[in-house]
Amino acid sequence: GAGVSQSPSNKVTEKGKDVELRCDPISGHTALYWYRQSLGQGLEFLIYFQGNSAPDKSGLPSDRFSAERTGGSVSTLTIQRTQQEDSAVYLCASSLSTGSGETQYFGPGTRLLVL
Amino acid sequence: SQKIEQNSEALNIQEGKTATLTCNYTNYSPAYLQWYRQDPGRGPVFLLLIRENEKEKRKERLKVTFDTTLKQSLFHITASQPADSATYLCALGSGYSTLTFGKGTMLLVSP
Numbered sequence: 001g002a003g004v005s006q007s008p009s010n011k012v013t014e015k016g017k018d019v020e021l022r023c024d025p026i027s028g029h030t031a032l033y034w035y036r037q038s039l040g041q042g043l044e045f046l047i048y049f050q051g052n053s054a055p056d057k058s059g060l061p062s063d064r065f066s067a068e069r070t071g072g073s074v075s076t077l078t079i080q081r082t083q084q085e086d087s088a089v090y091l092c093a094s095s096l097s098t099g100s101g102e103t104q105y106f107g108p109g110t111r112l113l114v115l
Numbered sequence: 116s117q118k119i120e121q122n123s124e125a126l127n128i129q130e131g132k133t134a135t136l137t138c139n140y141t142n143y144s145p146a147y148l149q150w151y152r153q154d155p156g157r158g159p160v161f162l163l164l165i166r167e168n169e170k171e172k173r174k175e176r177l178k179v180t181f182d183t184t185l186k187q188s189l190f191h192i193t194a195s196q197p198a199d200s201a202t203y204l205c206a207l208g209s210g211y212s213t214l215t216f217g218k219g220t221m222l223l224v225s226p
Contacts, residue, residue, distance in 0.1 A: 004158070033213065042119075042204070042218035043159070056213065091158050100210055101147040101166065106158030 002026070004107035006092050012113045013082055021077045021110045025094030032075050033095075033104060034067055038088040046090075049075065050097070082114045117143045119217035121205060127223045128195055136190040136220050138205035143215070145207035148181055148188050153202045153219065162203075163190075195224045 005024045013019050025032050034046040045059040049069040060066070064082075069075040079086055089111050093104040120139045128134050138148070147166045151159035165172045165181045165188070172179045178191040192199050202221045206214040 035216075040218070043206075043216040045213050045215070048213055059213075093158070101149070101164050101208065103149070103161045103164070104159075104214065106160070108156070108158050 004092055004094055004105050006090075006107040006110050008110060009108065010111045010113075012115065014115055015084060016081055018078065018080045019082055019112065021079075021090050021092075021112070023075045023077070023092030023094075023107060025073065025075070025092070026105055027073075028096070029094035029105070030072065030097050031095045031102070032069055033093045034075070034077050035091045035093065036061075036088045037091055037109070043091065046077070079112075082112075084114050087112055087114045117141075117207075117215055119143075119205065119207060119215060121203075121217040122220045123218065125221040125223055127225065130196060130224055130226050132195055134192040134195045134199065134222055134224070136203050136205075136222065138188040138190065138217055140186050140207055143186075143207060144183075144209065146209040147207075148179075149206045149208070149214065150177075150179055150188075150190050151204040151206060151216075153204060159204055192222070195222075197224045197226050200224050 007022045030051045033048040035043040047067045049055045064080045067077045089109040091109045093106045095102040095104045118141045150162045153159040163179045165179045176193045180189045202219040204219040206216045208214045
């Protein structure tokens with residue numbers, strides 16, 4: 001079946017511009033996660049959604065970052081007024097739920113470069 | 116604060132040998148630990164889950180141990196193959212919290 005998809009696969013933008021990254025989770029998965037991975041760094045948790053509950057935004061690095069999930073499916077991560085330090089790979093993952101030990105299925109990521 | 120340590124240096128081994136990767140953690144009492152494989156330009160792929168009440172888990176050529184006293188997990192690949200070359204990430208979780216990932220260790224298996 002179809003896995004997690006993300007678009008665009010690559011994005012180059014100028015400092016100060018806004019960008020939107022999209023994630024299509026696996027159908028039926030109620031939990032959706034966003035991570036950021038910088039060169040040589042581990043996965044940094046950003047935000048997660050579980051069903052209709054309020055999202056856990058505890059990992060968002062600044063108020064320039066926001067995310068929404070419409071209809072419990074597709075999610076969009078928005079970065080406003082991008083900075084060079086925002087350059088990274090943004091990974092989305094989904095899981096059946098947030099049950100203990102639930103496997104996360106990752107998309108291929110969006111490579112963001114801020115010039 | 117929680118800290119997860121994985122060898123930052125790449126592990127180079129010869130085909131057919133057993134690769135052993137280490138994941139150490141501090142200031143954390145995880146209920147479970149997962150190992151993921153990540154290939155260049157791709158997202159991580161789940162390999163194994165081990166819970167705090169389990170000492171060892173096996174799947175084909177993979178074996179994971181979990182020592183909550185030492186706060187350490189070991190990940191073994193037996194009869195390693197060049198196709199096993201990738202970065203391996205450990206991730207810790209408890210209850211219904213999100214996962215905390217280590218930075219990963221790159222494994223290079225030479226023919």
